[in-house]
Amino acid sequence: MEQLPRGQKAVALYVLEHAREAVSLTASELGKVVGVSEATVIRFASSLGFPGYPEFREALQESLLDQLKALERHQLYQTVGEGNNFIQSVLRQDLQKGINILATLDDRPIEDLARAICESSCINIVGLRSAKGLAYYFSAYLSWFIPETHVLNADMFLENVINARGDSLFIGISFPRYTKRTVQCLALARELGKKTAAITDSPLSPLAPHADILVYAPCSHISFIDSFVIPVGLVNAVLLKVADNLGELTTKRLQELERAWAQYGVYEDRE
Incomplete structure (x- = not known):
């Protein structure tokens, strides 16, 4: 983080301290909250290896879900349910995610x-x-x-x-x-x-x-x-x-x- 420019470092600190709030913000909104330009936010996402800000925000969403404990994941799954076809619902999640990331793979x-x-x-x-x-x-x-x-x-x-x-x-x-x-x-x-x-x-x-x-x-x-x-x-x-x-x-x-x-x-x- 020390190698980041001052504006990007401010974005990083905000995301680390307020991940649950940041995940719902656009690049422009996040820039306004932190006090930097939208371009700085986008450059920050790029510096982390993401093609753009949307991919960074998606990864942040995933990381918040990843923090759930096994029991919490299971309880969430029970709440959402598996739909009408069990095997299709199990496979669809992986297949859809695979399709979504194809364009971002390097x-x-x-x-x-x-x-x-x-x-x-x-x-x-x-x-x-x-x-x-x-x-x-x-x-x-x-x-x-x-x-x-x-x-x-x-x-x-x-x-x-x-x-x-x-x-x-x-x-x-x-x-x-x-x-x-x-x-x-x-x-x-x-x-x-x-x-x-x-x-x-x-x-x-x-x-x-x-x-x-x-x-x-x-x-x-x-x-x-x-x-x-x-x-x-x-x-x-x-x-x-x-x-x-x-x-x-x-x-x-x-x-x-x-x-x-x-x-x-x-x-x-x-x-």
Whole structure:
């Protein structure tokens, strides 16, 4: 925040202290309340990595919803109800949110992360609680091409970070409600000079200040459940970009794996 111009810093302080009021204001209205121009508010949103003020306000709305506890989310869900078709209502929320964010997604962070993965000797992935499944999913496919891929155990974060090679990459995965240990691990890795990346929901995530590379897309909250339909798509995009960057090695490795899977009967024979 110290690097922001004075006007933008005033906007930031107001939003931090009055998020519930700010979320309902237009850029012009927020500027009047803070005492700055509408252009300053828009530049503030842009400095955080948002395409414009509407996207910033939407992220702020999401962050306020994210602060609800699991029981509060479930109670809100019970109040709203699921409509006439249960399965459609569950899927519609993720699909609609995915459609809404398509125009705001940027390929560059995904390309940067894929490049960093290919250039690192060891990949250390940190994902806890509900994000642990996403971490293992990412690791499972990444290990096909990057042998030194590990999902870190929370009990050994400190030792893993301190003993990591100089060209190791630490990837923190966390979505609201963010796990403190994931943030702490990423912060320590960066403090010790390791390359870091975060897969999270927005530039406002507590992981963002500790990430050299920030890849983000929102997750949905369905009652007390964190739905990772969109984040899985984000991880898939990174995996595909890694495979593209590896070029002929990808083809060679897949051929080797297919021979091994056939030899050891890993998959059912469909013939």
